Amino acid sequence: MVESSNPEPTARQDGSRYALSNLFRTSMLPRLALIGVVLLALAGAFAATAGWLSPQRLTPEKIVARFEEYNGVHPGFRRNHAKGVCVSGVFESSGEGAAISRASLFRPDASVPVFGRFALAGGNPFMADSPAAVRSLALNFALPDRELWRTGMNDIPVFPVKDAQGFYDFLAATRPDPKTGKPDPAKMEAFLKAHPEAPAALKLITGRQMAEGFADATYNSLNAFEFVDAHGTETPVRWSVMPVDPPKPDAAPEEGENYLFDALAGELESAPLRWRLVATVGEPGDSTSDPTIPWPDGRRKVTLGTLTLDRVEDEEHGPCRDVTFDPLILPDGIASSDDQILSARSAAYAVSFREREGETKEPSAVEIANPGSDAK
Template structure:
């Protein structure tokens, strides 16, 4: 836990100033992992407005994802132990092995941000069973999302766009947002107390949103899932200014020595549990280990390495197999719309994209930049 445990809660204005700074190096914008923009009706948010908001906050980086811009491709497999089949009829939850494509990244829209322990890490996975429907999921290493609605997320992002005169967010706008959103301040406090691990390989990643498992009889239960690291936890160390990719380099080196693994753990909710991703469920909720994800190869997004290419994969969290569906939590559909727009933009910009921060040479050299 952080040193903030047991300290008095920050006022709304203080929390806004502490957590609301611009850039991927700050907590709130680092948490902004495209949970935005899916309402297409007149007068409401569109994916275009949300993507424009990302570009205003982070700058426009042609050819890159508008969020989770700095990343590394990966591949491996999922060994299902069959425990999930009691709650869901999804074919990939039956006992057996399923190929997996993945991507490790930082939240935020800056593709060349230097690695640092304060950046929110993400793991996106595409489960690809032969002859059956895919499952795609995008997870991060924070316990809750600081926003319950897309509108709140968008409003906070716009309030933190840098003032052209100072290059920093306007503190008055940030304070006004925090004062109007006490749930945001509370959620940011929870995020700020999380224990940060030393690297990608020993981080636990959470999907945060609420979904439904549907069994063979059509009965449903609310669920949330996580990828819990098998590699023992070690606390984060200080950044290494001499190597701006030191966390990615460590992951490349780790996977070259031995595969990295995560237990896929499903938390089963109760009908009264909140669906909003800024609200945690009680720790007493039942947890089911449904199998193990193994990553044994990584690759630069520009090619190089044996981890395949994730460049053409849209890790849309609304792509779900029969047996898993969305709930009353409407964030996944909003993410789906924003992800689709981001994908279209970067596909159209493919020929203009500069090399990624984590290069093919770096991967081929085993993480030695």
């Protein structure tokens, strides 16, 4: 054994240690107890947020699981908007947006690279294209100073429900019955009674003017956001990308399961496609929390700039496959609103991304001839 170099404690030292020990008990123990209570409260809050203490609470995992129940499990693909292709191009600012947002891409003469993804709503990557399919356009803007702006838009005018629970119930109510191939009328009736905002929203969605394809469709943010100017003033907005060329008249569906994507690839091979990015400015009384309610016609519109897409690639070779188009990835000058659908989308996208990242990557659902070649 190695001897200790410290001498034996004296009685006086023992007394001092006893006094210090006593002081520690009287002064520190309550403080430690308080810290313990705080930590326990934080743990409880985290557990509640995660749904651990409330099994009936809706979580992003449950939402993703509901998509899988509806569409089946397709490893390696997104749980929604599973069928898609990558596109890329550039956004050129008009300078008009600088009056209501300090975001750098809205400055006069700003030009930033963009990549994105055209897709169909639904979790089956091998579904056949159809004229009634909801089409989406997701975009990633690469701003200076490594800032990003990501947005996912759809060609419908409003969202069918006002909150995450409503969307979860909507998926259950509209799931086709295996025997009939159609939703159960009783379930749909119960859903509409439980979510009174849905009938009017669904009427607007089903009554919208259908574009012929991806290229001539208008895509809407659906959710409201806040633009923040150089002085910190917030302005509620919803945005859309509108085709520069007028929509083509409706045409009979072409043959082929991928006819919408084939047409898009053909158009991009012929010439670049252009859209105007337009912000609709909300006024007092316009709902920013409920995406089922359209803002009145006549609201001020600000043309933020022009989006030009000139390249299309399949997902295996393009830049969009391993990206989540989280609507809350926002640059300085754009902020979230009080619409709870935004946080629900963000959380569900993260779960979907995490699941598919751990799965074997399958070949692209839509193949593009000569992937990676420049569009003419």
